Amino acid sequence: MLRADNPGPMTLDGTRSYVLGAPGAAGRVVVDPGPDLAPHLAALADAGRVDLVLVTHRHADHTGGLARFRELTGAPSRGVLPEFCAGGAGPLADGEALEVAGLRVEVLATPGHTADSVCLVVSDGTSTVVLTGDTVLGRGTTVLAEPDGSLRDYLVSLDRLSALDLPGPVPGLPGHGPVIPDLRAAVHAYREHRAERLDQVRSALTTLGVMLPDAAAPLPDPLLDAVTDAVYADVDASVLPAARSSVRAQLEYLRGRS
Numbered sequence: 001m002l003r004a005d006n007p008g009p010m011t012l013d014g015t016r017s018y019v020l021g022a023p024g025a026a027g028r029v030v031v032d033p034g035p036d037l038a039p040h041l042a043a044l045a046d047a048g049r050v051d052l053v054l055v056t057h058r059h060a061d062h063t064g065g066l067a068r069f070r071e072l073t074g075a076p077s078r079g080v081l082p083e084f085c086a087g088g089a090g091p092l093a094d095g096e097a098l099e100v101a102g103l104r105v106e107v108l109a110t111p112g113h114t115a116d117s118v119c120l121v122v123s124d125g126t127s128t129v130v131l132t133g134d135t136v137l138g139r140g141t142t143v144l145a146e147p148d149g150s151l152r153d154y155l156v157s158l159d160r161l162s163a164l165d166l167p168g169p170v171p172g173l174p175g176h177g178p179v180i181p182d183l184r185a186a187v188h189a190y191r192e193h194r195a196e197r198l199d200q201v202r203s204a205l206t207t208l209g210v211m212l213p214d215a216a217a218p219l220p221d222p223l224l225d226a227v228t229d230a231v232y233a234d235v236d237a238s239v240l241p242a243a244r245s246s247v248r249a250q251l252e253y254l255r256g257r258s
Helices: 038-045 066-073 151-162 183-208 221-231 237-254
Strands: 016-020 027-031 049-054 097-100 103-109 118-123 128-133 172-174
Touching: 016 038, 016 172, 038 066, 049 066, 049 097, 103 151, 151 183, 151 237, 183 221, 183 237, 221 237
Parallel strands: 027 049, 128 172
Antiparallel strands: 016 027, 097 103, 103 118, 118 128
């Protein structure tokens, strides 16, 4: 793991890039090369021959350095979106299993944070880890990012992660924050947190005395602001835009749109 020097309210202490390979394998697979920071990309390139680059989702703190990293290494790259694919490689597909760098990498579509989010189940035959991108973080909770974040999709994705046939407690390697010791336990906590937030949103709507507009109508900004202020009153101002994005996803869920 190499952490990019891009700390901030949304990236915590920086975006984590992963260099993976089975013992004895000559090549490596790099997951999420991160932002376009020359020292970070050079360090990744120096870690060994890169056979493939994978991206977990579209956000620039994970993909901004992809083009420069491909130039440094000549490696093909793949993501769900075609714009992240190069070197003759096509988009990642749910359920696909890759054999690269002595590893088996299984692709699990986990939309919700973004529509193109995936997790990667990686095994060398003796041990297994799950790379979670921004679907499950090492600290805090995941933002349902506009314009394509969806709480309905996200809850389904959490259920898919819970249902993985894993050999006991398996660590999660997140895009931000420390290693997750037991991914299944973390997913369970995330599921409970989302249910609590939905209850808080429902309570806020009752307290405010407002009804959600028809599903065909846009959500009014004053409503978004009022619910965000009520539900996320204790969060730092620097993350209020992210909280507002999650509130939008929660309200859309409650009125059956996403």
